[in-house]
Amino acid sequence: MTAQQPKPRPEEAPSRPAFATWLGGTNEITRMFLAAGKVPGLINMAGGLPEPETYPVKELAEIAERAVSKYPQESLNYPPIEGLPDLRDRLAARFSNADLRLSRENVLVTSGGMQALDLIGKVLLNEGALIAAQSPTYLGAVDAWRPRRPSYRLFSPDRNDFDPVAALTGAQFAYTVPNFSNPTGRLVGLARRLELVDAAHQTGTWLVEDDPYGALYYDGTPLPRMITLSGAKQSGEIYSGPLVYMGTFSKEIAPGFRIGWVIASPDMIGALTIAKQGSDMCTSGLSQRVAVDALDAGLLERTLPVILDVYRHRRDALCAAMDEHLSEWFDWEKPVGGMFVWATAKNPAMDTDKLLSEALKAGVCVSPSSVFDPHGEDRRSIRINFTLNTPDKLAEGIRRLATATQAIGLD
Amino acid sequence: MTAQQPKPRPEEAPSRPAFATWLGGTNEITRMFLAAGKVPGLINMAGGLPEPETYPVKELAEIAERAVSKYPQESLNYPPIEGLPDLRDRLAARFSNADLRLSRENVLVTSGGMQALDLIGKVLLNEGALIAAQSPTYLGAVDAWRPRRPSYRLFSPDRNDFDPVAALTGAQFAYTVPNFSNPTGRLVGLARRLELVDAAHQTGTWLVEDDPYGALYYDGTPLPRMITLSGAKQSGEIYSGPLVYMGTFSKEIAPGFRIGWVIASPDMIGALTIAKQGSDMCTSGLSQRVAVDALDAGLLERTLPVILDVYRHRRDALCAAMDEHLSEWFDWEKPVGGMFVWATAKNPAMDTDKLLSEALKAGVCVSPSSVFDPHGEDRRSIRINFTLNTPDKLAEGIRRLATATQAIGLD
Numbered sequence: 001m002t003a004q005q006p007k008p009r010p011e012e013a014p015s016r017p018a019f020a021t022w023l024g025g026t027n028e029i030t031r032m033f034l035a036a037g038k039v040p041g042l043i044n045m046a047g048g049l050p051e052p053e054t055y056p057v058k059e060l061a062e063i064a065e066r067a068v069s070k071y072p073q074e075s076l077n078y079p080p081i082e083g084l085p086d087l088r089d090r091l092a093a094r095f096s097n098a099d100l101r102l103s104r105e106n107v108l109v110t111s112g113g114m115q116a117l118d119l120i121g122k123v124l125l126n127e128g129a130l131i132a133a134q135s136p137t138y139l140g141a142v143d144a145w146r147p148r149r150p151s152y153r154l155f156s157p158d159r160n161d162f163d164p165v166a167a168l169t170g171a172q173f174a175y176t177v178p179n180f181s182n183p184t185g186r187l188v189g190l191a192r193r194l195e196l197v198d199a200a201h202q203t204g205t206w207l208v209e210d211d212p213y214g215a216l217y218y219d220g221t222p223l224p225r226m227i228t229l230s231g232a233k234q235s236g237e238i239y240s241g242p243l244v245y246m247g248t249f250s251k252e253i254a255p256g257f258r259i260g261w262v263i264a265s266p267d268m269i270g271a272l273t274i275a276k277q278g279s280d281m282c283t284s285g286l287s288q289r290v291a292v293d294a295l296d297a298g299l300l301e302r303t304l305p306v307i308l309d310v311y312r313h314r315r316d317a318l319c320a321a322m323d324e325h326l327s328e329w330f331d332w333e334k335p336v337g338g339m340f341v342w343a344t345a346k347n348p349a350m351d352t353d354k355l356l357s358e359a360l361k362a363g364v365c366v367s368p369s370s371v372f373d374p375h376g377e378d379r380r381s382i383r384i385n386f387t388l389n390t391p392d393k394l395a396e397g398i399r400r401l402a403t404a405t406q407a408i409g410l411d
Numbered sequence: 412m413t414a415q416q417p418k419p420r421p422e423e424a425p426s427r428p429a430f431a432t433w434l435g436g437t438n439e440i441t442r443m444f445l446a447a448g449k450v451p452g453l454i455n456m457a458g459g460l461p462e463p464e465t466y467p468v469k470e471l472a473e474i475a476e477r478a479v480s481k482y483p484q485e486s487l488n489y490p491p492i493e494g495l496p497d498l499r500d501r502l503a504a505r506f507s508n509a510d511l512r513l514s515r516e517n518v519l520v521t522s523g524g525m526q527a528l529d530l531i532g533k534v535l536l537n538e539g540a541l542i543a544a545q546s547p548t549y550l551g552a553v554d555a556w557r558p559r560r561p562s563y564r565l566f567s568p569d570r571n572d573f574d575p576v577a578a579l580t581g582a583q584f585a586y587t588v589p590n591f592s593n594p595t596g597r598l599v600g601l602a603r604r605l606e607l608v609d610a611a612h613q614t615g616t617w618l619v620e621d622d623p624y625g626a627l628y629y630d631g632t633p634l635p636r637m638i639t640l641s642g643a644k645q646s647g648e649i650y651s652g653p654l655v656y657m658g659t660f661s662k663e664i665a666p667g668f669r670i671g672w673v674i675a676s677p678d679m680i681g682a683l684t685i686a687k688q689g690s691d692m693c694t695s696g697l698s699q700r701v702a703v704d705a706l707d708a709g710l711l712e713r714t715l716p717v718i719l720d721v722y723r724h725r726r727d728a729l730c731a732a733m734d735e736h737l738s739e740w741f742d743w744e745k746p747v748g749g750m751f752v753w754a755t756a757k758n759p760a761m762d763t764d765k766l767l768s769e770a771l772k773a774g775v776c777v778s779p780s781s782v783f784d785p786h787g788e789d790r791r792s793i794r795i796n797f798t799l800n801t802p803d804k805l806a807e808g809i810r811r812l813a814t815a816t817q818a819i820g821l822d
Contacts, residue, residue: 111669257696
């Protein structure tokens with residue numbers, strides 16, 4: 001019906017409105033990483049992906065069937081914005097303990113851990129607001145907050161002169177990954193956890209405890225969560241302190257369901273819920289119902305030992321290969337858990353952005369430190385993932401990385 | 412381990428950082444609506460919920476089982492940010508026609524239609540930017556864009572003096588719901604669609620075509636989509652025009668999967684993908700794989716006639732009850748499709764915010780027009796949903812609404 005209309009020639013087309021300013025500041029490295037898995041022969045040690053062989057496929061298929069056939073009202077309708085009551089209750093029970101009293105009102109279900117970061121940014125950041133962030137900082141968090149164009153104060157709990165009150169004062173929130181930090185794989189020790197919690201109570205600043213790897217301890221006893229340490233400072237009613245705890249099933253069962261959660265004071269949960277309403281209305285009812293049934297069936301308890309065995313073995317294989325091939329150029333600590341080893345060049349002239357392009361030519365991909373610095377300046381380190389590849393592949397990847405490092409031509 | 416630390420008394424607690432400014436401007440009516448379904452005896456005609464009896468539970472349960480057991484890589488892993496390639500291809504094929512050439516690069520899978528609105532706001536709105544919006548405006552869109560604190564220019568394609576070029580010029584984008592507008596249930600006619608598309612091509616302004624109800628035509632022949640009219644103005648390559656088309660499976664199969672999509676030029680899809688990366692990383696692989704298999708199994712074709720029969724019958728029942736009980740106070744048009752009837756008070760002194768509180772006392776819930784006005788001023792109309800309740804319930808709801816209207820005491 002419009003065939004008779006003249007078609008404008010391309011040069012007549014008017015220009016479109018500009019995209020929002022923050023888009024000019026993005027890097028596309030995470031997307032490159034997710035896509036890199038499809039380059040033939042490339043050994044991808046850049047991402048943070050789980051090993052699909054650990055997924056309990058048969059049980060999850062049965063649970064998915066039952067979630068729809070037995071609970072169609074929950075799995076097929078719009079769930080409440082905050083999440084299915086059953087799932088919120090299970091999560092409240094899971095994280096409650098003698099020091100931390102939680103109820104459903106303390107829990108928001110999110111569409112993966114990434115959405116929790118987006119929502120925290122939405123409710124706490126006016127344009128240009130100040131974030132105190134553990135350095136180096138998870139790339140995805142920097143991405144999530146970019147549309148709010150925040151400013152950053154970076155802090156390092158690893159440093160001897162770390163001053164938690166100075167770090168937190170005046171910031172809208174402080175962001176930490178205390179268990180096996182992304183990217184460094186390091187733990188924030190108990191003393192520092194206590195100091196950070198005290199500083200949050202003293203300053204009032206929200207303290208975000210992002211904990212995707214908290215179940216992935218390969219050695220030793222898990223340290224207490226900071227939200228538990230904060231709960232111990234409060235008696236009586238349900239938790240109302242300054243900690244904002246985030247978790248996800250992506251690393252414990254499988255990421256494809258996109259189920260994460262926030263545990264925090266009810267006023268924070270209320271604010272996040274308003275933000276979630278305008279973000280995706282609610283998280284998939286099917287995924288939420290599967291999560292409830294997976295918890296009730298004890299699937300986490302059965303799956304986790306399998307995951308831990310596979311990942312512990314791979315960590316050891318990676319570190320052995322690094323000892324053999326990379327120790328001339330890099331320093332690192334063997335991590336106690338998580339998914340990553342963080343290696344820092346002995347030579348401060350190293351530019352790991354350049355190393356990445358050499359590495360891609362050599363057939364291996366790792367993450368350069370620049371993407372974990374909100375200011376984009378750190379070029380001395382790399383993050384190496386050990387969960388996705390077999391020990392043989394990890395060793396070959398490290399040999400390729402050594403070739404690439406040699407090609408850079410630094411002493 | 413912290414038991415020896417003194418617990419600060421509540422009055423010593425420092426104040427927390429303020430929430431972001433936009434949160435002060437939210438209303439919680441959508442959330443009230445979702446929760447209202449649980450008030451005993453209340454007849455909820457306020458929301459926009461589908462009738463769960465229409466969900467093809469048995470087939471979806473089988474599809475969910477197969478999605479996990481047969482496609483674990485797709486359903487359990489992180490899918491690509493843009494969506495599963497199979498789903499993007501199916502959607503490109505579904506919306507392609509002689510005038511509109513689409514490929515995978517034109518398609519972004521979103522976590523429901525709401526996420527598409529959030530992402531459009533993220534990529535196009537700096538703080539305070541101008542949106543041209545069809546008035547009255549979908550409440551969820553206003554909610555989604557609130558964190559960007561936009562300004563609004565409202566336009567009414569129903570008016571004789573509607574000037575589409577004036578409406579669009581200088582705005583970042585224009586927002587429309589041309590099929591059975593939420594809230595009015597009206598169609599934007601073919602002539603106005605052509606004018607809007609021409610204005611978008613002439614001004615360059617992005618034209619957002621939000622189409623959740625496009626399949627819900629109860630009478631007559633569907634009008635062409637504006638993106639198709641725009642495609643007819645372009646020859647050769649895949650679509651690169653100013654239309655941004657949004658759809659969802661929520662109204663055609665079931666909302667619990669949270670699968671929506673955007674169809675637009677590849678540069679817009681690229682920008683939205685960067686925003687999605689920082690919003691939820693990716694949409695549930697399980698939900699996406701279920702959507703692919705539901706499409707391939709012909710589930711939409713089998714389910715849609717059932718839905719249309721149920722909803723057509725309910726629309727007729729609602730309008731009959733309104734004729735009997737409300738015609739003294741309200742004017743309305745019987746809608747050709749969609750989920751809503753929009754009724755406007757004959758008396759301009761009507762305040763439908765007040766009517767809502769009377770209605771709740773009388774045991775019925777409808778949506779007042781104030782929530783569909785970004786400026787919050789329109790108090791003369793109500794939106795009545797007819798898809799969720801049986802004909803008997805609809806009639807009883809309208810009787811209660813008449814009681815409430817009588818109680819307001821206007822002529």
